[in-house]
Amino acid sequence: MSTSGEHDHKATIRRxxxxxxxxxxxxxxxxxxxxxxxxxxxxxxxxxxxREAFGELHRILHTAFPDMNITVEDMIRxxxxxxxxxxxxxxxxxxxxxxxxxxxxxxxxxxxxLRFEGRLVKELRLxxxxxxxxxxxxxxxxxxxxxxxxxxxxxxxxxxxxxxxxTR
Amino acid sequence: MSSPPPPPxxxxxxxxxxxxxxxxxxxxxxxxxxxYHPDLRVSAPPERESLGLKxxxxxxxxxxxxxxxxxxxxDRQFGExxxxxxxxxxxxxxxxxxxxxxxxxxxxxxxxxxxxxxxxGCVREVWLAxxxxxxxxxxxxxxxxxxxxxxxxxxxxxxxxxxxxxxxRTD
Numbered sequence: 001m002s003t004s005g006e007h008d009h010k011a012t013i014r015r016x017x018x019x020x021x022x023x024x025x026x027x028x029x030x031x032x033x034x035x036x037x038x039x040x041x042x043x044x045x046x047x048x049x050x051r052e053a054f055g056e057l058h059r060i061l062h063t064a065f066p067d068m069n070i071t072v073e074d075m076i077r078x079x080x081x082x083x084x085x086x087x088x089x090x091x092x093x094x095x096x097x098x099x100x101x102x103x104x105x106x107x108x109x110x111x112x113x114l115r116f117e118g119r120l121v122k123e124l125r126l127x128x129x130x131x132x133x134x135x136x137x138x139x140x141x142x143x144x145x146x147x148x149x150x151x152x153x154x155x156x157x158x159x160x161x162x163x164x165x166x167t168r
Numbered sequence: 169m170s171s172p173p174p175p176p177x178x179x180x181x182x183x184x185x186x187x188x189x190x191x192x193x194x195x196x197x198x199x200x201x202x203x204y205h206p207d208l209r210v211s212a213p214p215e216r217e218s219l220g221l222k223x224x225x226x227x228x229x230x231x232x233x234x235x236x237x238x239x240x241x242x243d244r245q246f247g248e249x250x251x252x253x254x255x256x257x258x259x260x261x262x263x264x265x266x267x268x269x270x271x272x273x274x275x276x277x278x279x280x281x282x283x284x285x286x287x288x289g290c291v292r293e294v295w296l297a298x299x300x301x302x303x304x305x306x307x308x309x310x311x312x313x314x315x316x317x318x319x320x321x322x323x324x325x326x327x328x329x330x331x332x333x334x335x336x337r338t339d
Binding site: 085 | 213216244246247249251283297299300301302304
């Protein structure tokens with residue numbers, strides 16, 4: 001156990017959030033993320049591999065929520081691991097998960113666990129409360145009625161047959 | 169010569185870990201008072217409701233009824249000061265009603281995490297990051313890709329109807 005490592009990871013996280021995410025400048029990510037960064041996101045079965053792959057998620061989020069802003073609420077560090085609880089706020093101005101822009105304000109608290117290697121983030125574990133986002137965009141919180149489930153299953157199978165396979 | 173006592177953070181990490189094993193995985197609430205403060209507060213998604221010890225126990229009971237083999241396997245844990253971060257994989261089989269949906273026998277496996285705050289040797293606060301969406305998708309209760317627009321419209325309509333007929337429950 002060590003909280004007095006040689007790098008100030010908490011300060012790095014605050015700067016990185018500001019530059020990459022709040023100022024919407026993914027080019028700055030090379031100063032913060034390792035080229036072979038691995039991102040485990042709760043809703044994705046397979047991890048995203050590489051800084052470039054994560055850049056695609058950055059683009060999707062900033063297209064959907066151009067004014068998105070992240071505020072740190074708490075940080076817990078032990079050596080090269082840091083847990084961060086933050087609040088994300090944004091206005092839904094572009095398509096997200098197939099949902100056309102609603103103009104709604106979204107505000108969710110999320111948890112992210114980072115692992116550093118040297119000065120760079122090597123691994124990210126994202127817990128984004130997507131169901132909370134969906135609710136705030138007007139989608140149901142509980143499961144849809146059974147008839148709807150049957151239709152959805154059918155649509156998914158058809159989609160699978162047609163090779164429409166997005167995992168976003 | 170006795171060795172010096174471990175720093176409080178290691179005690180806290182071990183305490184939180186034992187609470188997960190004994191209470192959540194073994195389902196033994198008789199030892200809950202060793203792990204959880206009587207004024208426990210649990211912040212739970214998706215709407216960040218605040219649960220007390222009683223509601224936390226009821227949530228556990230509902231989840232165990234839906235997934236009798238529910239198990240949390242800890243993947244990562246660390247702490248600083250009075251806070252502990254734990255990341256785990258939750259696995260279970262849908263063998264009882266879940267969110268009003270009858271059992272399907274389907275299995276789920278999702279990554280989840282939480283921040284625990286320890287006070288006087290007991291967990292006083294839990295900030296949960298459950299993976300409800302991943303769980304619902306794997307159980308077939310929610311589409312896994314982006315839903316087509318016509319379907320979104322239908323879902324919204326159904327939502328309005330069901331909210332009118334029956335108040336919603338969210339776990």
